Amino acid sequence: MTVLRDNNDLENLLIYINKLRQDLIEVGLINGLASRETIQLSEQLDYYIIQYQRVIHKNP
Template identity: 50%
Template sequence: MVITRITIYQKRKLELDIETLRKEMIQIGMIEGLASKRTIKISKNLDRSIAKYQSLRKLKLQFYSETGSHLL
């Protein structure tokens, strides 16, 4: 398995994307309702971003545990 190095910039960008989507989903949900098409679309995008973040984090933790390296 090839491990790609996740830069601090990439991690931070994903965190900011998640926060932006979360805020947007709340705002649209309050205006249009939780069942609106726009709210659901944003929610799905948010879910995908969170899953990607968790996957990258899991991969990073797995790499560190296999190599015996310490987390920064």
């Protein structure tokens, strides 16, 4: 599990989430929504979104 120490970490996490989202859209359009790569990116994006939400709800 990733430990976020400060706002820079949280900001970097948001940047990474947005990059993953862009990658997911691109790969999904090229390879299809059921491709292995698309599903892996989707699962990775889900993981980091959940991490972000946990931090936000823990430290409002």
